[in-house]
Amino acid sequence: MMDEDRLSREEFSIPVELQRQVAIATLDKIYNWSRRNSLWPMMFGLACCAIEMIGAAAGRYDFSRFGTEVMRPSPRQADVMIVSGTVTKKMIPTIVRLYNQMGEPKYVIAMGACASGGGPFKEGYNVVPGVDRFVPVDVYIPGCPPTPQALLYGLIALQKKIDTESIKTARWYKKEPSVPIPIPVLGPDLIDPRDLSAIKERSQKKSQEEPEAATGDEEGIVHVS
Amino acid sequence: MSVEKPVVSLADLCSRYEGLLVPDERQGFEGYLISPDHLISFCRSLRDDVGYDYLSSVTGVDNFPAEQMEVVYHFYRTTGGPSFNLKLQVSRHNPVVPSLVPLYPGADFQEREAWDLLGIRFEGHPDLRRIMMWEGFEGFPLRKDWREPFFEDEAKPFKSRWPDGQVIRSEDQNPYKNNVRYPNDFDPEQWTPVGDDALYKGMLNLSQNIQSEFKTDQIVVNLGPQHPSTHGVFRMVVVLEGETVLSLKPVMGYLHRNHEKIGERNTFLQNMPFTDRLDYISSMSNNFGYALAVEKLMGIRPPERAEYIRVMMAELTRFLNHIFSIGFLLNDLGAFFTPALYAIEERELILDVFEAVSGSRMMCNYFRFGGVARDLPDGVLEKIKELVNDRLPRKLEEFERYLTKNDLVRIRCEGVGVLSPEEAIALSAAGPILRASGVPYDVRRADPYSIYDRFDFDVAYGLHGDIYDRYLVRVEEMRQSLRILKQVVRDIPEGPIMSGKPQYQARVPPGEAYGRVEGPKGELGFYVVSNGKPNPWRYHVRAPSFINLTSLATMAKNQKIADVVAILGSIDIVLGEVDR
Ligand code: SF4
Numbered sequence: 001m002m003d004e005d006r007l008s009r010e011e012f013s014i015p016v017e018l019q020r021q022v023a024i025a026t027l028d029k030i031y032n033w034s035r036r037n038s039l040w041p042m043m044f045g046l047a048c049c050a051i052e053m054i055g056a057a058a059g060r061y062d063f064s065r066f067g068t069e070v071m072r073p074s075p076r077q078a079d080v081m082i083v084s085g086t087v088t089k090k091m092i093p094t095i096v097r098l099y100n101q102m103g104e105p106k107y108v109i110a111m112g113a114c115a116s117g118g119g120p121f122k123e124g125y126n127v128v129p130g131v132d133r134f135v136p137v138d139v140y141i142p143g144c145p146p147t148p149q150a151l152l153y154g155l156i157a158l159q160k161k162i163d164t165e166s167i168k169t170a171r172w173y174k175k176e177p178s179v180p181i182p183i184p185v186l187g188p189d190l191i192d193p194r195d196l197s198a199i200k201e202r203s204q205k206k207s208q209e210e211p212e213a214a215t216g217d218e219e220g221i222v223h224v225s
Numbered sequence: 226m227s228v229e230k231p232v233v234s235l236a237d238l239c240s241r242y243e244g245l246l247v248p249d250e251r252q253g254f255e256g257y258l259i260s261p262d263h264l265i266s267f268c269r270s271l272r273d274d275v276g277y278d279y280l281s282s283v284t285g286v287d288n289f290p291a292e293q294m295e296v297v298y299h300f301y302r303t304t305g306g307p308s309f310n311l312k313l314q315v316s317r318h319n320p321v322v323p324s325l326v327p328l329y330p331g332a333d334f335q336e337r338e339a340w341d342l343l344g345i346r347f348e349g350h351p352d353l354r355r356i357m358m359w360e361g362f363e364g365f366p367l368r369k370d371w372r373e374p375f376f377e378d379e380a381k382p383f384k385s386r387w388p389d390g391q392v393i394r395s396e397d398q399n400p401y402k403n404n405v406r407y408p409n410d411f412d413p414e415q416w417t418p419v420g421d422d423a424l425y426k427g428m429l430n431l432s433q434n435i436q437s438e439f440k441t442d443q444i445v446v447n448l449g450p451q452h453p454s455t456h457g458v459f460r461m462v463v464v465l466e467g468e469t470v471l472s473l474k475p476v477m478g479y480l481h482r483n484h485e486k487i488g489e490r491n492t493f494l495q496n497m498p499f500t501d502r503l504d505y506i507s508s509m510s511n512n513f514g515y516a517l518a519v520e521k522l523m524g525i526r527p528p529e530r531a532e533y534i535r536v537m538m539a540e541l542t543r544f545l546n547h548i549f550s551i552g553f554l555l556n557d558l559g560a561f562f563t564p565a566l567y568a569i570e571e572r573e574l575i576l577d578v579f580e581a582v583s584g585s586r587m588m589c590n591y592f593r594f595g596g597v598a599r600d601l602p603d604g605v606l607e608k609i610k611e612l613v614n615d616r617l618p619r620k621l622e623e624f625e626r627y628l629t630k631n632d633l634v635r636i637r638c639e640g641v642g643v644l645s646p647e648e649a650i651a652l653s654a655a656g657p658i659l660r661a662s663g664v665p666y667d668v669r670r671a672d673p674y675s676i677y678d679r680f681d682f683d684v685a686y687g688l689h690g691d692i693y694d695r696y697l698v699r700v701e702e703m704r705q706s707l708r709i710l711k712q713v714v715r716d717i718p719e720g721p722i723m724s725g726k727p728q729y730q731a732r733v734p735p736g737e738a739y740g741r742v743e744g745p746k747g748e749l750g751f752y753v754v755s756n757g758k759p760n761p762w763r764y765h766v767r768a769p770s771f772i773n774l775t776s777l778a779t780m781a782k783n784q785k786i787a788d789v790v791a792i793l794g795s796i797d798i799v800l801g802e803v804d805r
Contacts, residue, residue, distance in 0.1 A: 195401075207409030
């Protein structure tokens with residue numbers, strides 16, 4: 001972790017017999033160092049990107065070299081949630097619940113175009129355009145699917161982010177308990193509980209503007225036969 | 226297996242229904258139209274007397290703005306031959322058709338899908354609930370007048386984007402600034418979600434009358450949607466008595482990405498990369514099926530070299546898929562990840578080939594109408610030769626040496642999850658599932674496409690219909706794929722790889738086409754209807770892993786819960802294709 005010559009620095013008086021054997025670092029550094037090198041991802045694949053995630057776990061790319069080897073099927077034991085694929089409206093309540101169940105400190109990686117912003121399926125009626133609408137994302141990885149190298153790069157980026165954190169400001173050492181994210185509800189369409197009043201207001205405004213329910217305009221569509 | 230001689234010929238049956246059965250005479254269409262009243266009796270004769278025992282696909286077409294909805298059926302004989310297409314036309318306002326589930330149980334999920342997405346009600350269906358979307362969802366999304374919240378225009382390319390190249394953020398266009406839409410005057414605080422209680426209750430009632438000495442309780446257990454054994458986001462609701470599964474219902478749709486709705490807005494060629502994302506483990510096979518369907522409509526055939534390249538890619542894909550699925554079957558049996566690591570090692574080598582020819586490891590987007598996107602780069606053919614003549618056969622032997630005679634594998638797999646040949650046919654199972662049950666039906670042989678009639682290969686099939694036979698069938702298919710590949714690399718000619726000039730906009734004449742290939746998971750079919758415009762009017766995928774799941778409940782009945790995990794693994798599903 002530290003170069004030889006930075007061991008046992010002058011400004012600290014270290015007994016002779018311990019010199020070159022004791023390392024001095026800040027608590028933050030030790031704390032971050034141990035966390036960044038044991039990021040356990042949740043074993044949780046959503047779509048095509050998950051296959052590349054498996055590829056990254058396998059022999060050729062082997063992300064265990066970066067401390068990520070232990071994939072945990074349980075959210076309670078996981079540190080990082082790799083959202084690997086398209087997030088659909090039907091799935092998002094489960095994803096939010098899993099995120100809430102993860103113990104702090106927890107991180108989220110949005111792997112691929114779909115998880116980052118809807119990707120090729122953004123216009124779909126059952127697709128959430130980016131998982132960041134519901135859970136906070138730490139690292140976005142572009143690509144469709146991102147290659148295993150890109151995933152490794154994303155994990156390294158997350159490690160760099162962890163390096164900058166400090167025990168003093170970490171949210172999981174704050175006095176007040178962390179607030180779980182409200183779980184979306186499946187209604188006539190997906191309902192975000194944080195938006196209830198806005199939804200009500202807008203759907204009433206909409207009905208004043210266009211009293212008739214919108215139907216398809218006939219022009220431009222020609223019968224097949 | 227039902228290979229009795231047909232009692233009546235198809236022509237005889239059709240003439241018996243003279244007047245009730247009308248040939249579909251629209252230009253470019255084929256098959257017959259029948260009225261809903263005679264559907265059941267006709268299909269019964271079709272199955273029992275003429276031998277069309279396999280209902281391959283059921284789907285609907287919305288003929289908006291005509292007040293008409295169409296239901297399209299494709300039947301086959303498991304003894305081979307072309308399809309028989311049957312259509313029903315019903316009013317769009319209240320489309321009701323008799324369900325074919327009593328005759329062909331394989332129609333179960335497909336009819337639910339047509340109900341969910343098109344609002345066609347199938348009378349007599351035992352469990353007509355939504356399948357892709359959730360209960361309570363507003364509207365039937367595949368109807369032509371239903372618009373998604375991020376609707377911009379009826380068809381692509383959108384005028385805003387092309388040729389001007391502006392960017393419009395769909396969020397800014399939507400009143401809720403999000404990908405949602407609610408009915409007018411909707412009050413979310415008054416909403417009570419439709420839960421799964423009805424589903425659970427129904428399942429418990431179904432299995433209530435069991436006699437036992439001991440008083441035992443039945444419990445409902447959910448496996449998934451986040452569960453390491455489900456190969457993605459898939460959920461199984463099981464009713465357990467002790468450890469024995471009394472009944473099982475799959476719940477899906479957690480990866481429903483609206484493939485068909487998006488596909489009908491896309492131009493024909495724009496759909497090609499989307500097909501990659503169906504069965505994302507074997508993208509090349511998906512390209513193949515879609516290219517065949519559209520080429521049928523356009524009436525073109527690719528040049529020789531392209532045909533060889535296509536077969537080469539499709540067979541490499543089959544090898545890749547099977548070795549991957551066996552690796553993960555072992556995962557499900559408890560041999561965690563080590564066999565999968567062996568499989569992935571070979572997979573990476575094949576992915577290197579794909580990356581070299583198409584530029585992407587997984588999402589190849591390599592086929593074009595009338596050929597393939599580009600020729601093999603230098604050195605790739607040599608690499609493939611090395612793979613199929615040396616490396617892959619050697620590794621396959623090694624794989625087999627570890628697994629085939631392995632006692633643990635045999636104890637866990639033999640006699641578990643049995644599907645009889647009759648059940649397999651009735652449930653419209655396809656691919657290795659159907660063949661492992663003793664029905665040697667392979668589209669490459671039964672209804673040859675591309676240039677498969679030129680190659681020597683055997684159709685692998687099993688006798689017991691259990692997990693172990695499915696494993697053996699997959700292993701044998703890998704061997705046969707290598708056999709085909711050896712012939713391909715020996716015979717591949719030089720020449721062009723595209724018939725005609727490459728075009729961005731395919732000109733597709735009006736009509737319908739059903740292109741099917743023997744994908745690694747089974748019969749993969751694309752049903753495409755064109756009205757002469759740049760976009761398909763209807764685009765439907767007959768997804769083998771979706772329909773194979775229909776037989777999961779039958780296989781899992783009275784098995785132990787731990788075996789259900791292995792049974793699911795032996796079906797080899799990919800959620801991208803199940804949910805689309
Ligand atoms: S980003 Fe691409 S590869 Fe990843 S889940 Fe989405 S469609 Fe699949």
